Amino acid sequence: MTSSPAPEPRAERFVRELAELKIPDPAVARAALWLRLGGVLMAVGLVLGAVAFPLAHGTDNSLAQGDALAVGLGGIAAAVVGAALFLRYSLTGFLRFWLARQSYDLELLGERLTTTPPTTSLPEGDPRNGVPRTDPAPR
């Protein structure tokens, strides 16, 4: 009922626990899945490629050797695809950061260029471009 002065602790705990609750972002979960798939494909591909050699080497049967070749090629293909996936999903996070950093730097640079006074205020003919002399000996 509205009039009852409800004992709040349970409600408070509820609010706190929900505030602490980690809610998975479905997009992030999907990206993590692709990333893992890429990693697995890459590893499996490499293993298949490596296994193909002893397979082919261990037999005189040229049909079996052909099969081993196919395994090796499949492995390489899987590794390439896996690497592409892996790079795509591991680099995006990094590249996003890098891009943000880049644009921040650019902005900073632009600000510095527009606010620094023109260099013509430097004393004319100073070979050191205004940098103070630290060397006491005359040249």
Added chain:
Amino acid sequence: MGATGGPLLELSGVRAAYDGITVLHGVDLEVGAGQVVALLGPNGAGKTTTLKAAAGVHPISGGRLLLGGRDVCGARAGELARAGVCLIPEGRGVFPNLSVRDNLWMMTFTGRTREEVEDAAYARFPVLGDRRAQAAGTLSGGEQQMLALARGLTTDPAVLLLDELSMGLAPLVVADLYERVADIAREGVAVLVVEQFAAAVLKIADRAAVLVRGRIPWQGHPDGSLHAELSSYYLGSAP
């Protein structure tokens, strides 16, 4: 109201669909701690779906679901339940072939001991104590509903969602049950009750909302005017 002063449960423009067919077209509801809100509506209006959405069991396709002021879209229902959202579904969901005691003992997964679970249940519903060895399926409808409530309460809910508590029960039994629900709310629980037939729940409700075809055309204090509203919506004469 909650610790932050806001409602513990808030649905804002919630939409939900089954297989692409939208059945909730923007539902707004708020339930504060210690409040009982009655959601009334005819069969198929989307009352159960609203409760499922509020519990995070049914995904919402639009709008926002806030629990304790937090937008919890995308959270797992299990996590919400652990935090204190308890849905008691239509049809009670007790195990008919198990004894009352066994039904209660199942709730020890919440980390309580058997004694704690039993004591709490029997203290609130003494009749369950008298029938502890009886198969739940042989209890009366009202007693089964009490057992379902007792089971739900072992999870120490902060938000309690009740679906058609009165279904198939005699009016006196229903009135008694709703007294217990009012007690639960008085302890600070936010209670959202869904009913098709209003009379009993309106005695204890702080607010009422009418749900018709997935929309809430009326919401307010449950007083005399609501009855006129209800009959017009149920009989289809409202715009």
